[in-house]
Amino acid sequence: MTLKIVKPGLATSIQDLGRPGYFHLGIPMGGAMDRLALRAANLLVGNDEGAACLEAAFLGPEVEFTAPATIAITGATMPVKIDGAEHPGWTAIAVKAGQVLSFGYLKAGARIYIAVSGGIATPPALGSRSTYPIGALGGVEGRAVQAGDELPVGAADGAQAGRSIAPDLRRAVSRPAELRVLPGLYVHRITDEARARFFGEEWKVAPEADRMGVRFRGGSQMDFVPRTPPFGAGSDPSNIVDGCYSYGSIQVPSGTEPIVLHRDAVSGGGYFTIGAVISADMDLIGQLQPHTPVHFVPVTMATALAARAERRAVLNRIREALG
Amino acid sequence: MTEIPSPLPGTFYQKPAPDQPPFKATGDAVAADDTIGLVEVMKTFIEVKAEVTGSFAGYIAEDAAPVQAGDPLAKVK
Known part of the structure; x- marks a missing residue:
């Protein structure tokens, strides 16, 4: 069985839960930007949660099936059509x-996940089928899918069609969207007033947002606390002596436009980071459309951990409902 | 009158480059395969095809305007 790509959509790529363990070598984790949506799609079709799916941003692909299968589409709200007839999302379809x-x-929303029973069976690279185009790792020859590609699919009986995930277990993007932030290592580099403006103002998702990072515009230029640049940091006030970046960390080059680093981001560099978006809200970033208004909300570590537990509880409810 | 929708969200441009005229002017003939504008998203400019034939009746979305998928961009008679 294969999936034939008739039309690729826009930067549609094969993703699973990624390849953690190589970040210290500069190879990002990669994997689905909305991890819950990928897990849910796989559970609906009877796959392991981390099986490889197609991730499509903003524009859906056109895909032909060469054999019977069970499929499910989760994530963004985008009308699903089989031979032109509409079908529901978040539901197993034969x-x-x-x-x-x-x-x-x-x-x-912004990204859909297409799961097929058996999972996409392209060769794994460093333990994952996730596509990382910059490193030419995973996916189809390390790139996004193209028209004419035939993606191999693993053998499976496929789960029963018709099962679906209740609407209250799907997360909607509020307007403005709220991203909770744990202020971080270098927040002392900006003035208290600049910090208050960052958390008080409305930002908008810039159109160039991608799998590496999501850029925001619309807030004020940040004022930095004066300093003598440390050796190796360079003269721009937003520079630091090179440090590690975490998944979700927010760098603000020259204090102008914050960038939240996502699944395919670099692992380190020389910009200060104001903090990190908490793990519970990273899936949400994967569902932000360009120009969406966003507020950054400062939280404590206790709140971040409680939010993570809440997200895990939602995933457990999905597992139980489909188990 | 037919409206040409944006296939995806992003920033709409009526012109191929800032110093060039718009892709279409009112009264121009439109073929299905003609590009009527660009939508920028994820560092990519996607050409918007008319997908209808007729006579161009004007842009609806302003140049450099934020658009959502399905928003009308232009009219064809």
């Missing part, structure tokens, strides 16, 4: 050999 999956216009 497809026949020769049928074609396509999509209508994106209605909400």
